[in-house]
Amino acid sequence: MTKQSNNGAKPETNLYLVGFMGTGKSTIGRMVASRLGFKFLDSDAEIERARGKSVRKIFEQEGEDAFRRYERDFIVDGHPPQRCVVACGGGLITQPGMVDILKAKGVLIALYASPETIIERTSINRARPLLDCDNPEKRIRELMAAREAIYREAGSLVLTDHRSRCEVLAHIQRIYSREVRERGTRKLEE
Numbered sequence: 001m002t003k004q005s006n007n008g009a010k011p012e013t014n015l016y017l018v019g020f021m022g023t024g025k026s027t028i029g030r031m032v033a034s035r036l037g038f039k040f041l042d043s044d045a046e047i048e049r050a051r052g053k054s055v056r057k058i059f060e061q062e063g064e065d066a067f068r069r070y071e072r073d074f075i076v077d078g079h080p081p082q083r084c085v086v087a088c089g090g091g092l093i094t095q096p097g098m099v100d101i102l103k104a105k106g107v108l109i110a111l112y113a114s115p116e117t118i119i120e121r122t123s124i125n126r127a128r129p130l131l132d133c134d135n136p137e138k139r140i141r142e143l144m145a146a147r148e149a150i151y152r153e154a155g156s157l158v159l160t161d162h163r164s165r166c167e168v169l170a171h172i173q174r175i176y177s178r179e180v181r182e183r184g185t186r187k188l189e190e
Contacts, residue, residue, distance in 0.1 A: 011036065011180045012082040014106030016075075017172075018093045019151055020144055022121035023111035024160045024168060025087035031169050032176070033085035042087045043074050050078070055089075068095055075101060094147055099154050107179040108155035109172055115141050117161045 015032060017025040026042050033040035044055050047070045051058060058067045071092045079086060086106075093099050102108045113121070119137050151157070156175045160168050 011176075013180050013183060014038075014080075014082060015085045015172075015176055016088055016102045016106055016108045017086065017111060018088045018102070018108065018154055019090065019111035020113070020118055020140075020147060021090040022118040023090075023113045024165070025111055028111065028160075028165060028168050028172065029085045029087040031165060032172055035169070035173065036083075036085065036176075038083045038085050039080065040085050040087070041079055043071055043089050043092065046074055046078065047071065050074075068092075071095070072098065075105070081105070090143075091147070093150055093154055099150070103155065107176050107183070109175055110151045110154045110157045111160050111168075112151060112157050113160045115144055118144065 015029075015036075015038070017029050017032075019025055029042070030040050032038075047058070047067070048054055051070065053061070055067065058070070068091065071089055072095060075086075075088070075092065075098065084106075088102070093102065099108070118140050122136070122140065156179070158168060158171045158175070
């Protein structure tokens with residue numbers, strides 16, 4: 001994708017990547033941001049920076065509900081309204097109304113991977129509070145089962161299983177370009 005849209009104007013619309021932990025939101029998000037010339041933001045990292053403690057500490061000291069409030073606040077007004085690629089935490093869109101908020105603010109793309117791929121990818125990083133349990137594999141399967149329908153209905157879905165980063169990036173770029181054009185057309189019609 002070039003940094004120009006079909007009408008010659010630079011794309012300004014934020015891109016929000018959602019999906020379960022381990023689907024590649026941060027890794028791919030950095031690549032997309034670089035390609036677009038946008039700022040990359042990871043919602044978890046931004047919350048950690050703002051709160052002065054890790055997500056794990058927030059969960060331990062303040063609870064998951066507090067963390068979900070911080071996520072919502074970050075999306076509503078905690079980042080620039082344009083020219084950002086935002087990797088959202090895996091549970092962000094499970095909050096009521098978040099899908100609509102994200103779609104109003106920009107292009108929403110959901111990344112998806114199989115439970116087996118998620119288990120493999122998350123086994124490397126034990127800093128995930130929701131997997132701090134006796135059976136992380138069972139927890140992953142439970143959380144994915146509870147969230148899968150929300151991810152599938154959130155927006156365009158990109159599978160990350162058995163694909164190179166470049167393949168995933170190419171799919172996201174096509175979807176983003178299409179969605180930006182469609183948003184522009186809708187605004188012209190209004």
